[in-house]
Amino acid sequence: MRAIALSPQFREDSIKAMSEQELDILVIGGGVVGTGSALDAATRGLSVGLVEARDFASGTSSRSSKLIHGGLRYLEMLDFRLVAEALTERGLLLQKIAPHLxxxxxxxxxxxxxxxxxxxxxxxxxxxxxxxxxxxxxxxxxxxxxxxxxxxxxxxxxxxxxxxxxxxxxxxxVDDARHTMFVARTAAAYGAHVVSRARVVNLVKEGERVTGAVMHDLESGREFTVRAKQVVNATGVWTDETQSMAGSRGQFHVxxxxxxxxxxxxxxxxxxxxxxxxxxxxxxxxxxxxxxxxxxxxxxxxxxxxxxxxxxxxxxxxxxxxxxxxxxxxxxxxxxxxxxxxxxxxxxxxxEATSKLSREHAVGHPAPGLVVIAGGKYTTYRVMAKDAVDEAVFGLNAQFDRAIPASTTQNVPLLGAEGYPALMNGRNALAEQYGLHEVWIEHLLKRYGSLIHEVLEATKDDPSLKEPLSGGSDYLRAEVVYAATHEGARHLDDVLARRTRLSIETFDRGTGACEEAAELMGKVLGWSDEQRDNEIDHYRKRVEAELESQRMPDDATADAARMGASDVVPIS
CATH class of the missing domain: 3.30.9.10 (D-Amino Acid Oxidase, subunit A, domain 2)
Known part of the structure; x- marks a missing residue:
């Protein structure tokens, strides 16, 4: 498997490819279940598109407890099947799928x-x-x-x-946001077309059948249509809204x-x-x-x-x-x-109590051509994705003259997993090779695995990238550059809140690093001075709004305060 960079050019190529061909499966939603569904479908040999309105993992999948666990409290509820399933997934992730993450x-x-x-x-x-x-x-x-x-x-x-x-x-x-991004990159490596900052504005229908989606590219403002034999709605807490575009009554609600x-x-x-x-x-x-x-x-x-x-x-x-x-x-x-x-x-x-609502997931087929997956927990994302694609394959069987293979993702390591244990054993040699302290090599291996060489490649021409980020000394400057060149980061938010965790790991919530990070990203993404300044200004306003919300006494006032800062790219 060859690693694919989620670069600006790859994004453009993915939009073009999705606009020009009918896909087997279009997945809506770039959280862990959506990216997992794209990976599952791609590794069955299907043509796949994955679209996300914001950044990968920008919703639930970057804001979990960062745990991969069976759920001890579900044993007390006598939900043995859910616990057993989650523990199996925990073992797979630790030992085979993502030991670096x-x-x-x-x-x-x-x-x-x-x-x-x-x-x-x-x-x-x-x-x-x-x-x-x-x-x-x-x-x-x-x-x-x-x-x-x-x-x-x-x-x-x-x-x-x-x-x-x-x-x-x-x-x-696990660092949930990084893991989700790695699932998306791995799906791309197996042939999936992957696009962030592209919002579904409508589902395309022929009679009662859903046959694709109309997309709004939030970066360029253009619209494009994606045709697909099956559409998978994996939008998490937005499930009901996305499902309503089909004009059909949902089989369940979130x-x-x-x-x-x-x-x-x-x-x-x-x-x-x-x-x-x-x-x-x-x-x-x-x-x-x-x-x-x-x-x-x-x-x-x-x-x-x-x-x-x-x-x-x-x-x-x-x-x-x-x-x-x-x-x-x-x-x-x-x-x-x-x-x-x-x-x-x-x-x-x-x-009535949310703490007692089910962490089980459900898959439905509310309209021909549309599959909906909802519920579940982060640890069992792979099983959820498998079940969603299984349901889509059921709808595809009548349209194919060949048998579609079963899911193989239990045996598919994510990018960076292969060779990770050996590289960790040889971190002394890597430290000498790149002129970095062994602590930094261990840090990078636990974030990138065997892709560490890609991350540090740019430091050969620019040794300053081996220096810690000003105001964010837990991360190297090279990591900001790599986030923009290879990890699909389009905006300063993406780097400070998800590719790194400076937005929650520093008392200033990442504002001390935002100017240098914006400068590094801007060189890669071709930002003008005006755009760079806008990214910095937006990030600071976001932090101010979050801090203000945390001083409010209740949900209603906190929500009003947080809404004082708009998205860097408005979702409209």
Whole structure:
């Protein structure tokens, strides 16, 4: 497989190709399920187009808890099938599909009652481990029982009276936005036409049959039509809106649940592992994240702006109150570096409380030629994509004179996965080859895998690209350039919020890096001085609006404040 760069030229070529030929499958939605569907279809030998109105993973798929997990709480709900499925996917991602992007992470589950709780929780975690091993793809160590002293050695910031002991178990974590982008690039490598910043304005129909979509290229302002034998709607929380373009009644509906997360510096909490805590509504995670901790999440109904869900002051206070209940040194709002809010696309109609709505997914065929996939959780994106394409293939069978192969994505590594373990073993040699400290090589390998050579190629002609980004010293200047040349980044937002995580990993929310990043991107993308200045101005206004929303008391006022900053490319 040859790596494909999601370059400006590739985007133009993809638009041209989709405009001139009828595709087997058009996928609408560039989140993890949409990109996964494009990859699944492309690896079956089908002609595929993938379109996204904003940036890849700009919605739910960049705003998760960054966990690849089976979901311990679903065991308590007796949803064994969902847990087993998710644990199988966790093992595949860790060991075969994306070992460069998905890594094991240890968690403590503090016990607050003696004897019975250790037996009860221990049985659950033992089942969790057993189910992962029965799948043949565990990829993580077994759980362990700890005394209170043993637990506090691993997490010294835990209050002594907050636990009587603990269980340590393992799950995995991922940079969700980077992973989603890698799925899109891998789909492109297998022949998919991939285009971001292209919005569906209508579905094309012949009689009752959906035969394609009219697209608005938000970068150029032009319209183009894509014809396809089957259209897959993988738009997450926008499912109902996209489905309505077909003029047919949906078979199911999606309800949005808001979850917010806080990011704090690593030195604010002393611990070598993560925490999982029970709350009155759900669970709370404290997750190691490089030089930071991620604390989340909430679970509340949301019916306001879906593109930019806002975190309110009450959301932030809720998380701080719950995490401070177990910490020796309480966190304050001044400790919070970043805040992000995302929306879960939950299947509606099963419960009044969003925390009890199903994380299962559903696939429907509401009109001939149109497939809808909704619900689910990040970890099981590959299964969701397979099921969506299976449904589309059912509709294609009558139009083909050959058998369409079954899904193979369980055996398809993402770009960068092949050779990753060997490169990690040889990171000393790579450090010497490129004149970088070994820490930087390890950082790059965990973000790009075997594509590290592509990232550092530009540094041969411009050694300054090996320098850290000003105002964002956790990333190299070369990474900004590579984001624009190879990873489909079209705007400053794309780099600061998704290709890197400076928008949540610095106290200034990335504003200190925006001028240098815009300068580097502008040289690649041919920006005028006016466009570069507009990108910087927009990013700063976005940060101001987000900070203002986080000072508002409730959802309505937070949403109004966040809407004070428009998109850099208006969605219209």
């Amino acid at each position: 998905v890594h094991p992470v240890a968690f403590l589950y503090p016990l607050q009652h003696r004897v019975w709780e250790r037996a009860y929780a221990g049985t659950g975690v033992a089942m969790y481990d057993a189910m992962s091993r029965l799948s043949g793809k565990a990829g993580v160590p077994l759980h362990k029982h700890l005394t209170r002293t043993g637990a506090r050695k691993q997490f010294p910031s835990l209050r002594k009276d907050a636990l009587t002991g603990a269980l340590r178990y393992y799950d995995a974590q 309800r949005a649940s808001k979850g917010i997360h806080l990011v704090v510096p690593k030195d604010r909490i002393r611990g070598d592992v993560g925490l999982i805590l029970r709350t009155e509504k759900s669970v709370l995670f404290v997750i190691p994240w490089g030089a930071h901790w991620i604390i989340g999440t909430t679970d509340t109904d949301w019916d306001l702006d879906k593109a930019h869900p806002a975190a309110s002051e009450s959301d932030i206070e809720y998380l701080l109150e719950h995490v401070n209940s177990v910490l020796e040194t309480p966190l304050t709002k001044d400790d919070v570096q970043g805040v992000y809010a995302g929306l879960r696309p939950l299947l509606a109609g099963e419960s």
